[in-house]
Amino acid sequence: MKCAIITGGSRGIGRAICLKLAEENNYHLLINYTSNEASANETLEKVKALGATGEILKFDVSDAEETTNVLTDWQDKNPDAIVEVIINNAGITRDGLFMWMKHEDWNNVINTSLNGFFNVTNFFIQKLLRNKYGRIINMVSVSGAKGTAGQTNYSAAKAGVIGATKALAQEIAKRNITVNAVAPGFIKTDMTADFDEAELKAMIPANRFGEAEEVADLVAFLASKKSSYITGEVININGGIYS
Numbered sequence: 112m113k114c115a116i117i118t119g120g121s122r123g124i125g126r127a128i129c130l131k132l133a134e135e136n137n138y139h140l141l142i143n144y145t146s147n148e149a150s151a152n153e154t155l156e157k158v159k160a161l162g163a164t165g166e167i168l169k170f171d172v173s174d175a176e177e178t179t180n181v182l183t184d185w186q187d188k189n190p191d192a193i194v195e196v197i198i199n200n201a202g203i204t205r206d207g208l209f210m211w212m213k214h215e216d217w218n219n220v221i222n223t224s225l226n227g228f229f230n231v232t233n234f235f236i237q238k239l240l241r242n243k244y245g246r247i248i249n250m251v252s253v254s255g256a257k258g259t260a261g262q263t264n265y266s267a268a269k270a271g272v273i274g275a276t277k278a279l280a281q282e283i284a285k286r287n288i289t290v291n292a293v294a295p296g297f298i299k300t301d302m303t304a305d306f307d308e309a310e311l312k313a314m315i316p317a318n319r320f321g322e323a324e325e326v327a328d329l330v331a332f333l334a335s336k337k338s339s340y341i342t343g344e345v346i347n348i349n350g351g352i353y354s
């Protein structure tokens with residue numbers, strides 16, 4: 112059984128990626144979430160309605176022990192399954208000026224994006240290397256490339272993932288495993304629900320926020336065999352914001 116895991120697959124961009132991969136139906140989907148069970152169930156129902164298969168794996172990607180326990184348990188129950196596509200999408204923001212930033216807000220954001228990348232990817236990497244084929248896609252942000260005021264924690268976390276993407280890509284390219292990052296600008300999801308699109312679109316050449324489905328199309332391409340010679344890249348998807 113060939114599988115793709117999508118962290119934070121319950122909502123937003125992660126859900127759109129699940130549905131796009133379900134349409135292509137090359138993989139059994141492992142839909143991860145941490146708290147929003149109803150949304151995760153809804154994603155799985157939509158995946159099934161598209162004729163694909165999948166299951167839900169609940170764990171907090173920032174918790175190394177929980178992540179390892181859940182994934183070990185799943186792999187033990189599915190010894191022949193190979194997770195060929197890893198989409199590290201789970202992420203959070205805890206915005207605020209650096210001078211007021213609490214340790215907790217710094218740590219939670221770093222732990223989710225950067226340590227989440229490590230906890231999930233490192234679990235599967237040896238099997239993936241033996242498989243001699245794979246796709247790792249990390250969801251970063253325009254903030255990780257250019258830095259955003261009020262998001263020092265988030266910018267640092269995403270910049271860290273960009274560095275990890277480039278380094279790991281070089282380590283494993285010979286085994287036909289690509290590692291790429293996708294850096295969205297403003298995308299319409301719960302994460303940006305409080306943002307004023309009417310005001311912010313003035314700084315976006317495309318003059319609008321992006322849709323989660325537009326990001327999912329790019330991720331689906333990177334997750335496919337068609338992207339075989341692209342690795343270590345950060346691909347911006349932001350309606351023309353210069354970063």
Ligand SMILES: NC(=O)c1ccc[n+]([C@@H]2O[C@H](COP(=O)([O-])OP(=O)(O)OC[C@H]3O[C@@H](n4cnc5c(N)ncnc54)[C@H](OP(=O)(O)O)[C@@H]3O)[C@@H](O)[C@H]2O)c1
Pocket residue numbers: 118119120121122123124125143144145146147148150170171172173200201202203223250251252253294295296297298299300301302303
């Ligand atoms: N929206 C944007 O404009 C934008 C721009 C640039 C980058 N991004 C990045 O794109 C990714 C997805 O963002 P989004 O806008 O789709 O966010 P979202 O709508 O807030 O959804 C976040 C998803 O991540 C999951 N998640 C959060 N913390 C987790 C954890 N510790 N363990 C496991 N799952 C966790 C959530 O699960 P629950 O449902 O269980 O909470 C949910 O499925 C993030 O990495 C974000 O930084 C978004």
